[in-house]
Amino acid sequence: MRVAVVGAGIGGLVSAIQLAHAGHTVDVFEQGPRVGGKCNVSEFDGCSFETGPTLLTMPFVLDDVFRRVGRRREDYIKLHRVNPACQYRWSDGSRLDMPFELEDVISAIEGFAPGAGVNARAYLEHAREVYEMTKDVFIFSPFDGFMEFLKPRNLGMLPRLHRLRFASTLHRHNASYFTDKRLLQLFDRFATYNGSNPFKAPATLMVIPWVEIGFGAWYPEGGMYSIVRGLEKLAIECGVNISTECRVRSIEHAGKRATGILLDNDTRVACDHVVSNADVYVTQKHLLGLPVREPRDLSCSGVVIQASVDVQSFGLAHHNIFFADDYEREFRVLENGRHHDSKATMYVSRSCAADGSLAAEGRENWFILMNAPPNGVSAHLDGSAGSHWNGHDEHIVASAVQRLHDFGISPSIREYRIRTPDTMATQWSSFRGALYGASSNSPLSAFLRPRQKSLDLENLWYVGGSAHPGGGIPLVATSGMISADLIIESSSL
Numbered sequence: 001m002r003v004a005v006v007g008a009g010i011g012g013l014v015s016a017i018q019l020a021h022a023g024h025t026v027d028v029f030e031q032g033p034r035v036g037g038k039c040n041v042s043e044f045d046g047c048s049f050e051t052g053p054t055l056l057t058m059p060f061v062l063d064d065v066f067r068r069v070g071r072r073r074e075d076y077i078k079l080h081r082v083n084p085a086c087q088y089r090w091s092d093g094s095r096l097d098m099p100f101e102l103e104d105v106i107s108a109i110e111g112f113a114p115g116a117g118v119n120a121r122a123y124l125e126h127a128r129e130v131y132e133m134t135k136d137v138f139i140f141s142p143f144d145g146f147m148e149f150l151k152p153r154n155l156g157m158l159p160r161l162h163r164l165r166f167a168s169t170l171h172r173h174n175a176s177y178f179t180d181k182r183l184l185q186l187f188d189r190f191a192t193y194n195g196s197n198p199f200k201a202p203a204t205l206m207v208i209p210w211v212e213i214g215f216g217a218w219y220p221e222g223g224m225y226s227i228v229r230g231l232e233k234l235a236i237e238c239g240v241n242i243s244t245e246c247r248v249r250s251i252e253h254a255g256k257r258a259t260g261i262l263l264d265n266d267t268r269v270a271c272d273h274v275v276s277n278a279d280v281y282v283t284q285k286h287l288l289g290l291p292v293r294e295p296r297d298l299s300c301s302g303v304v305i306q307a308s309v310d311v312q313s314f315g316l317a318h319h320n321i322f323f324a325d326d327y328e329r330e331f332r333v334l335e336n337g338r339h340h341d342s343k344a345t346m347y348v349s350r351s352c353a354a355d356g357s358l359a360a361e362g363r364e365n366w367f368i369l370m371n372a373p374p375n376g377v378s379a380h381l382d383g384s385a386g387s388h389w390n391g392h393d394e395h396i397v398a399s400a401v402q403r404l405h406d407f408g409i410s411p412s413i414r415e416y417r418i419r420t421p422d423t424m425a426t427q428w429s430s431f432r433g434a435l436y437g438a439s440s441n442s443p444l445s446a447f448l449r450p451r452q453k454s455l456d457l458e459n460l461w462y463v464g465g466s467a468h469p470g471g472g473i474p475l476v477a478t479s480g481m482i483s484a485d486l487i488i489e490s491s492s493l
């Protein structure tokens with residue numbers, strides 16, 4: 001069989017690896033100059049900067065990608081624990097360094113807010129239970145919607161379904177365990193890992209803090225792009241053909257079957273299956289030309305400032321969060337679609353703290369991230385008229401610097417680059433720059449998320465953050481494995 005993969009993000013690469021290993025001819029077409037999609041790098045002023053992910057959770061998923069094709073992940077990607085996993089700061093001067101190990105986390109929380117350790121343990125135990133109950137339904141298998149609950153293997157879940165707390169929000173659930181406002185905010189923030197709003201998203205998202213705390217926070221030697229380099233090497237070894245700077249203009253189809261793809265250079269490639277790693281809505285609307293409706297509630301986008309900074313001692317960790325004083329307001333501002341909130345929570349990653357080779361002597365490579373509304377415009381798909389973001393760079397940097405000042409931190413910035421929702425919409429063709437397609441703000445989101453098998457064409461498959469099971473490296477890698485299994489299964493029928 002011949003399979004064409006549109007896009008070389010992590011989901012696309014993982015799908016291609018599994019299919020090529022099974023003996024199929026696999027061609028990957030990536031519009032960008034390098035593979036990796038959102039997990040990428042840029043370099044300036046002697047420093048290497050991440051463009052998207054800065055932290056790996058659930059490392060066993062990557063292990064699985066390699067194991068399934070008879071390799072060992074550690075021969076391609078070396079992972080190290082991040083300890084502390086994250087440093088959290090509040091404007092009242094308080095600070096919590098979250099350790100790597102679960103027991104140390106409980107002790108650190110108890111030391112931070114005496115009496116809270118017991119509840120933190122109970123909360124994480126509840127979250128672990130929900131993760132164990134749901135992982136094979138909502139993450140590691142093809143998803144069949146409500147039908148899942150009627151499958152014999154899942155019937156045992158029914159009496160305990162209330163434990164998922166579908167009807168409560170993450171914030172309300174967290175508030176039932178944490179009275180300390182800072183801890184409540186800390187656990188609420190995990191909703192943003194999949195671009196959601198903790199004041200709306202279902203409490204089931206409690207599994208996110210569990211996977212970070214229970215399975216740990218990890219970082220690869222050489223930076224996050226080492227994950228992509230490892231996958232690219234494996235793909236080539238498995239015989240995948242990868243073409244970069246090769247944009248797919250459309251997926252050609254006749255009746256209910258995809259017949260091939262048409263590249264921007266007018267080349268046609270015939271194939272038996274198409275795997276789209278592009279955003280699902282963008283695939284349907286722009287690559288298939290279908291009259292689909294825009295997704296209404298999108299996951300959030302982000303503004304990233306990559307800055308080379310003179311080395312100064314601020315007592316920061318690798319990963320640092322500076323919390324907004326009013327978290328609920330931050331999400332209201334995001335929903336109102338304003339372009340930038342100068343009082344927002346800010347995340348600063350300094351990967352040079354984990355791997356000194358990522359910044360030149362005397363410098364640090366700061367990656368500053370703030371949530372942003374999904375209002376980007378794509379130069380490819382929309383033209384650049386109507387951008388909310390043009391011309392705001394200096395203001396964004398000035399307000400980020402001011403925000404850090406509020407926490408007593410005054411970095412001396414040497415050079416910077418800014419990435420806005422427009423960059424994300426243009427560079428990765430993510431609709432409106434949303435990081436993960438539709439948000440998970442409703443209890444029905446998991447049920448409505450597009451599945452791997454397209455409903456429009458019988459040999460078109462979706463992988464990546466806007467499809468089941470969702471965004472983040474472990475989940476998109478999982479979508480790659482699920483899609484490959486389904487294609488292999490469908491071709492052996």
Ligand SMILES: Cc1cc2nc3c(=O)[nH]c(=O)nc-3n(C[C@H](O)[C@H](O)[C@H](O)COP(=O)(O)OP(=O)(O)OC[C@H]3O[C@@H](n4cnc5c(N)ncnc54)[C@H](O)[C@@H]3O)c2cc1C
Nearest residue numbers: 007009011031037038052053054055248278464465472473
């Ligand atoms: C700022 C930010 C921070 C993040 N932090 C984390 C984190 O700490 N940990 C974590 O696990 N995850 C994080 N993520 C999420 C993670 O990066 C993504 O979920 C994951 O990398 C997306 O993989 P994907 O398979 O969906 O493909 P994508 O990365 O979306 O790649 C899709 C690829 O398809 C290509 N493409 C699209 N259309 C076409 C076309 N027509 N022709 C050819 N090519 C096309 C694009 O150029 C792109 O390369 C973060 C993301 C961002 C942006």
